[in-house]
Amino acid sequence: MENTAKKLNLKVLNSLVLKIIAVVAMTIDHIGFFFFPIDSTSYEVLRIIGRLALPLFCFLSTQGAIHSHNNFIYALKLIVLGVAIDLVYYLFSKQYIGNALTSLGFGVLALSLILRKNKLSFLAIPVIVVSILTDFSFFPIRIDGGAIAMLLMLAYLFAEKGADMYLTYLGKKTEFSDEGIVLMKKDILRQKQNILAFVMTFVVYILFMFADMWQLNQYPVANILPFKVESYGVIASVLLLFYNGKRGYNNKILNISFYAYYPLHVALLYLIASLL
Numbered sequence: 265m266e267n268t269a270k271k272l273n274l275k276v277l278n279s280l281v282l283k284i285i286a287v288v289a290m291t292i293d294h295i296g297f298f299f300f301p302i303d304s305t306s307y308e309v310l311r312i313i314g315r316l317a318l319p320l321f322c323f324l325s326t327q328g329a330i331h332s333h334n335n336f337i338y339a340l341k342l343i344v345l346g347v348a349i350d351l352v353y354y355l356f357s358k359q360y361i362g363n364a365l366t367s368l369g370f371g372v373l374a375l376s377l378i379l380r381k382n383k384l385s386f387l388a389i390p391v392i393v394v395s396i397l398t399d400f401s402f403f404p405i406r407i408d409g410g411a412i413a414m415l416l417m418l419a420y421l422f423a424e425k426g427a428d429m430y431l432t433y434l435g436k437k438t439e440f441s442d443e444g445i446v447l448m449k450k451d452i453l454r455q456k457q458n459i460l461a462f463v464m465t466f467v468v469y470i471l472f473m474f475a476d477m478w479q480l481n482q483y484p485v486a487n488i489l490p491f492k493v494e495s496y497g498v499i500a501s502v503l504l505l506f507y508n509g510k511r512g513y514n515n516k517i518l519n520i521s522f523y524a525y526y527p528l529h530v531a532l533l534y535l536i537a538s539l540l
Contacts (some may be wrong), residue, residue, distance in 0.1 A: 277503060279324055283522065285473060285503065286320035289313055290364075291529060298537040308493060315497035317496055318364060318409050318514030319416055323504060325368045326375060326420040335376040342369030342525070346407070349527045356534070362398070364409040365526060370395045370407065371417035392418070412472055412494070419464035427456040456511045465501035479483065 293314020300307035325342075332338045346366030353363075372389055377388035396405055397403040398410035473495065 270432060275458070275477055275506055275508035277506040278508055278510040278512035279327060280514065282503060282507065286317045286324070287460070287522070287525060289315075289320070290317040290526075292531045294425050294530060296535055298533045299540075304458045312493055314498045315494060316500045316503075319497050319500035320414060320503065321364060321368060322371065322413050322416040323420050323461065323500075323507075324415045326424070329375040329379070329417075330421070330424060335372060339369050339372035339376055341371060342366070344369075345523060345527070348391075350529070353394070353530070361408070363526075364405040364408050364413065365525055367395065367409045367413035368417075370410070371414050372478050374414065376419060407499055412468065412497075415468045415471070415495060416465065419468050420461055423460035424457050424466050427460050431456065456505070457509075458505050458507050462501045465498055465504070469498045485538075 286472045292310050294305050296310025296314065302311065328338055329335045342365050343507050346363050346369055349363055351366065374388040374391040374395070377384075377391065392414055394405065395407065396416040397404050398412040399412075
């Protein structure tokens, strides 16, 4: 099966392609949010398509946290930009609903602390707890997708590191040399990481399915989308199977453009919706 996968070269999606797919899905989601009645079929369909965005952004942010030269700066950029967008949106709409950039920033911060592997790693616990609590209406802080984004990023970190540790263990168990283990990892590590990321996405969404069932009789949840809509995000896991571990085309202007796109497209859609 692995030989067949190699011949077919299934790992064809790099980070840039996944990011573009996520941005398109996010834009479609926001078009549904701003322009269609909440009880309409069009609203539900567009927001279902938009569910693909969060798992992809979480996966890419996890990759960034693992491979970034300074993941704390990366986290700070996301959090500051997210909070700034929230404040501007609040000034115009008098609503504070949070946004995904803040969720991703908290996730990167938690992963950065975990990856330090020292006493500071324990500081990841309050970051994780706060992110999860933001999904509950009794908690004063709100960030869009806080709990599911955090758990997805933790799951993807486990997929990356878990597959690596497993192959190292397997190589030593079969008495491979260190060089042999490196060659084995180079050959199949990305494939194993993708499969584990695929599985872990399902695990997180199944956990949320049970949590949603429990919450119906316990605590009101702040998220305005029902789980039957949110659950479509699991489809994004299929794309992760085709990830090749490469960044794709990359430069400073392109990176700035992606950061700028979120607030600019939200502002534009909000302005158009206000004029209609």
